[in-house]
Amino acid sequence: MGSTVARQVVRILADARVRRAYAVPGESFLDLFDALHTEPRMTVVSTRHEAGAAFMAEADAKLRGTPALALAGRGPGASNLAIGVHTAHQDETPMIVLLGQVASANLGSDALQEVDLAAMYQPLAKWTRQASSADEVPGLVLEALRVATTGRKGPAVLAVPSDFWTARVDSPKPEPEREVRPGGVRRLAAEIGKLVDDSRYPAVIAGGGVREARSALIEVAEHLGFAVYNAFSRQDAFPEDHSHYAGHLGPGVSDDQLIALQQADLVLALGTRLDEVTTRNYRFPAATQPLVMVGGVRPGPRRRGLTFHVDADIGEFLTELRVAASPRKRNLVVASQAVRDFMTPPPRGRSGPVHPADVVRTLRELAPDDTIVANDAGNFAAFVHRYWCFTRPRTQLGPCNGAMGYAVPAALAAKLAEPQRTVVAMVGDGGALMTGQEVETAVRHRAPIVVVVFQNGLYGAIAMHQARVHGRLSSVAVGTIDFASWARGLGAAGYTVNDLEELEPALASALVRQRPCVIDVRTDPDVLSPDTRLSQMLRPADPDG
Template identity: 60%
Template sequence: MRTVAQAVTRVLADAGVQFGFTVPGESFLGLLDAFERASELTLVSTRHESGAAFMAEAHGKLRGVPAVAMASRGPGATNLSIGVHTARQDHTPMVVLLGQVPSTKLGKDSFQEVDLAAMFRPLASWAEQPTTAAEVPAAVAEAVAQATGPRPGPAVVAVPSDLWDEPFDGELPRPMPQQAPPTPVADLAERVRAAQRPVVIAGARDAGTQQELVATAEALGLGVYTGFRRQDSFPEDHPQYAGHLGLTVPDPQRKALEDADLVVTAGMRLDEVTSQGFRFPLPDQQHVAITANVAETLRELRGSAPARERDWSAAHEAVREYMTPPDTGTGPAVHPTEVVRTIRELAPRDALVTNDAGNFSGFLHRYWCFTEPGTQLGPCNGAMGYAVPSAVSAKLTEPGRTVIAMVGDGGVLMTGQEIETAVRHRAPIVVVVFQNRLYGTIALHQVKSDRQMSAVDIGAIDFASWARGLGAEGRTVNTRDELEPAVRAALSADRPCVLDVRTDPDVLTADARLADFLEE
C-alpha cells in the first residue's frame, strides 16, 4: 500500500513535474524518501531555502510546468517565502510543499510552529493545510491545478509531519486546472483592422509563441514592446520592435505607446513597471488582453484580420539609438557596459542569461539585445539573490545551453553559496559578479534625494578565491585588458566558473555617475 508521500510524488510525476528543490528537514522525511525513489523526479538539495525557491521559480518560467520547492516548518518556510513572492509577482507556476509540526501538536505554539497556510496566503496564489492523511494527495493535486490555472502562480500545501508516512489506499487524484476564457478573435481582428497605431506588449517566452507573434506582427503591421524582464518574448533587432518597458524608458521609446490607439497584451499581466506606474493603457486607448492559448490566438488573428503595413521605423530607430553602447573611454577601469558587450559578442546567440536585481542589471537590459526565446530569467519583483540559484536551475533544466548569471556583489553574497550546488550537480554555469563594493541602487536613491549615503558599503571580497573554495573555477578581472580572455576561458570551462569583475564604483547607471551628485 502507498504512503501519503508516495501518493503525492505519483500525483506530481503524472502532472509532468520533474524537479524538487529543497533544504531537507525532519518534518517531511517521508516526502524526501518518496521523491528520491521516484524515477521520474529529480531531488536537488540546495544550500538555503531561498535558493530552492528561486530554482523552482526559474524552472517554472522556462518550462511552464511547476517545479516543487520544499521546506520545513517555521524557519525553513520563512526562508523560502522570497521565492514564493517572486513567483506570484511574475505569475510563474510553482508548487510549494511544507512540513508542519505533527498534527497532535498543532495550535500549541510548538517548536518552530507557524500557521503556514495563513502566512502564505498573502504571498501565494493559493495555500491550504490538510487536517487528515486522506486529504493530502487531493490537496497537492489542487495545488498543481491552481499553479497552472488561468493566472499561474505559487500554490502552497503545508502537511503535518506525521501524515506523510500514513497509508493511502484511495484513488489517485488528478489536477483539474481551469482554463482562461478564450479571447474573442473576431472582435480583436476588427479592432486591429480599425486601429491606426496598434501595439502589442509581449510577455510569453516560449519559442512557439514568439514565432507566432513575429509572423502576426509582420502580417498585420503591429508594433511590439516587451514587458519588464521579458525581453526574450520578441526579437529586439526586429524592425517592428519598439522597446523594453523596464525601469528607465526614455521618452522617444515611449512615444509609440503613447500614440497607440489599441494596446494588446499577450501572455502577461500589466504589472507596475511594465505599465510605467500603471499609466498605460491610457484612458482613450482600447485594451485587449490575450491570456490563454496565446500562440493559437495570434495565429487565428493573423488569419482573420486584413494584412496591413505600418511604419514603425521611428520607434525602432529610437530603440537602436538607446541600445547602441557608447564610447566608455580607454582607461583601465572596467565599465559595466564593456562587460555586457564583451560577453554578448562571445556567448552563443541562444545563451540563457539570469540577472539579479541592482543597477548593474540596467546595463544588461539595455545592451544585451535579446533575440531568441527562453533566454532571459529575471525577478520581476526585484528580489536580490535570484541570479545564481536560477542559473543553476536553468542549467539543470537545459543542460545543452550556455547559462550565464549576472549579479552584483550584494546579490551574490546572499545566495552565491548555490555555486556549490552547481558544482555538486556538474552544472557548468558562468557567474559574472559586478563588484563595485556598493549597494548601487540604494546609493543612487539616496544621492538623488539629497541624502547622505548610509549602509550601502560592501567590503572588498576576493570572489575568485571564494569560488575556488566552493569547488568552482575563479578568475579576477581588474582591467579592460583582462576582460576578454577571462570571458573566453569561463565560457569554455567544463565546471562552474566565477568571474570577479572589479567595475568602476563611480558608474551607477549608463547615464549617471556618483560623482555628478556628490559634487553638487
C-alpha cells in the same frame, strides 16, 4: 493496503512533468524526501539555503513552462523560502510549494517552530491550504497543480503535518481534473479583429505568457503591423532585433522609445499583468487607449478605460486573429531607430575599473546566441537590459519583483533543466553575497554555469537614490571581496578582472570550461547606471550636518 501519502504525491507530481525538487533537507518531510529519492523521473537538488531553493524552482518552472517543486520545513525554513515564492507570484510562474508542518496532534499548541503557514503565505501565493487529514493530501496536490497552471499562473502552497506523509491511503490515486478551455476563441478573435481594423496605430505589450506563442506573435506583428514592446524583464518574449520591436518597458528607457505606445489607439497586452514598471507607474495604457488583455491575467484595480479580457490560449488567439483582421504594412523605422540608438553601448573604456557596459558587450560577443541569462536585481542590471539584445526564445530569467540574490540559483536551475545550453548569471556584489553559496550546489551537481560578479563596492540602487535625494551616502558600502578565492573555496574556478584588457580572456576561458566559474569584475563605482554618475549627484559635505 494502499501506498503512503508521500509515494502517491510523488507519483502525481512526476505524472504532471515536475522533474526537480529543490530543498534544504528537513525533518518535517523526511518520508517525502525518501519517496522522491526512489522516483526515477525526479531529481532532488539539495540547496544551501531555502531562498536558493525557491529561486531555483521559480527559474526552472519559468524556463520550462511546467511547475517545479520547492520544499521547506516549518517555521524558519518556510520563512526563508518566502522570497522566492513572492517572486513566482509576481512573475506569474507556476510553482508547487510543499511545506512541512508540525505533527497533527500538536497543531494549535504553539509547538516548536509552529506557524500558521497557510495564513503566512496567503498574500504571497495564488493558493494556500493546510491539509486537515492524510487522505485529502493527494487531492490537494492535484488541486495545487491545476491552480498553479491555469488562469494567471503562480505558486500554490500546501502545508502538510509531518505525520501525514507515512499514512497509507486505500483509495486509488486521484486522476487530474481535465482543463476545459473557454470556448469561442474564433468568435472572440473576430471581435478583436474589428478593433484592430478600426485602429491606425495598434501596439502590443508582450509578457512571459507569450513564450509558448512567440512564433505566432512574430507572424501576427508582421501581418497586422503591430509595434511590439516587451514587458519588464520579459525581453525574450519578442526578438529585440526585429523591425517591429519598439522597446523594453523597463527602468530608464528613453522617451523616444515610448512614442509608439503614446500614439497607440489600441493596446493588446499578451500574457502580462501590466505591472508597475511595465506601465511606467500605471501611466500606460492610458484611460483613452482601448485595452485588450489576452490570457489568464485580468486588469488590475487601477485600470480605467475601455478594457476587453480574452481568457484563451494566447497562441490559439493570435492564430485566429491573423485570419480575422485585415493585413497592413506599417512604417516603424522611427521606433526601430530609437531602439537601436538606445541599445548601442558607449565607446569601449580604457584602463582602470571596468565599465559595466563593456562587460555586457564583451560577453554578448563571445557567448552563443541562445545563452540563458539569469540577471539579478540591482542597478548593474540596467546594463544587461539595455545592451544584451535578446534575440532567441527562452533566454532571459529575471525577477520582476526586484528580488536580490536571484541570479546564481536561477542559473543553476536553468543549467540542470537545459544542460546543453550555455548559462550565465549576472549579479552584483551585494546579490552574490546573499545566495552565491549556491555555487557549491552547482559544483556538486557538475553544472558548469558562469557567474559574472559586477563588484563596485556599493548597493548601487540605494546609493543612487540617497545621492539624488540627500546628496550623500549612508550605509551602502559593500566591502571589497575576493570572489575568485571565495569561488575556489567552494570548488569552482575563480577569475579576477581589474582592467579592461583582462576582461575578454577571462570570459572566453570561463565559457569553455566544464566546471562552474566565477568572474570577479571590478567595475567603476561612479558608473551607477547607463545614464547616471554618482559623482555628479553627490554634494559637498555640509559642516553643520
